[in-house]
Amino acid sequence: MKLKYILPLLFITLFTTACSNDDDETPTDEIENLVKIQEIANNDHTIELYNKNGKFKTGYNSVSIRVKDNTDDSYFENASISWMPMMDMQTMQHSCPRSAITKIADKNTVYQGTVVYQMTGTNGSGWSLTFNYTVNGKDYSATDTITVTQSEKQNAAVFMGSDDTRYIVALIEPKDPIIGINDLMVGLYKMESMMSFPVVKDYSIMLDPRMPGMGNHSSPNNTDLSYKATNTMYQGDLSLTMTGFWVLNLKLKNSEGTILKGEDVTTSNEKSSLYLELEF
Incomplete structure (x- = not known):
């Protein structure tokens, strides 16, 4: 075949391939590496809940949220969402600490919030979750x-x-502890009412980590936790010198320096009455 025929055919082939590749491109999955916890639905929409392990657990939970239109399986990009977790204890009901739900900046359809479940019932029962939301002005x-x-x-x-x-x-961080200095982050909340649990600001939390199974030894280079206004959490340094089970003994001080809870660890007092645990 002559060159003058080959060149136009080659150009057409390259152009067609380029167009085909553009058409075949799919958008990045906005919930990549997340596992669905469950769906909460009404007649119009389905609210999808995700996190890293696909479960709600007692303690601090970060939750990713999407709202799906049941008519065409599309997801809303401009929803306004609030939520109310509720624990039914038969004789009484209460909620728990939770953040506002906000849009994730680099995601079109994903919203995020955090919730702290302070307890649970038999077989994980007792909790319900209500979403109130607005889409398209309704x-x-x-x-x-x-x-x-x-x-x-x-x-x-x-x-x-x-x-x-x-x-x-x-306890919020570390999620994946290492031998060495870890960034320690905890949330502190107070119970204003059965439904209101605001963040406590400008207190301090003293830290003394110990290994009960190893003579209750501590570790060097820990720092106490102080309040950070940027994320409304308490942060400090946690030194872990070996793998195993650790008790993070704590003492809570208010802004005047008064100890509200917790005691020093001594030879006669192996653990504070205020503590958290981790194992790695």
Whole structure:
């Protein structure tokens, strides 16, 4: 075949291939590496809940949320969402600490919030979750029961302070501890009412990590936790010198320096009354 015929055919082939590749491209999965926890639906929409392990557990939970239109399986990009977790204890009901739900900046259809389940019932029962949301100027609601499993270690503690206020402290980081210095982050909340659990600001939390199975030894280079206004959490340094089971002994101080809960670890007192646990 002559060159003058080959060149046009080659150009057409390349052009067709390029167009085909553009058409075949699919958008990045916005819930990649997440596992669906469950769906909560009404007649119009399905609210999908995701996290890293596909479960709600006692303690701190980060949740990714999408709202699907049941008519065409599309997802809303401009929804306004709030939520209310509720624990039914038969004789009483209460909620738990939770954040506002906000849009993830680099995602078109994914929203995010955090919730701290301070307890659960038999076989994970007792909790329900209600979403109130607005799409296209119209208000909707969806409710269903959820399962909250008990965490193996104490990653959240509920306690009464010496100021007669009930508090909740929850471990957030480290999720994957290492031998060495770890960024330690916890959330601190107070119970204003059965439905309101705001973040506590400008307190301090003293830290003394110990290994009960190894003579209750501590570790060097730990720092106490202080409040960070940028993320409304308490942060410090946690030194872990070996793998195994650790108890993070804590003492809570208010802004005046008064100890509200917790004690020093001594030879006669092996553990503070306020503590969290981790194992790696």
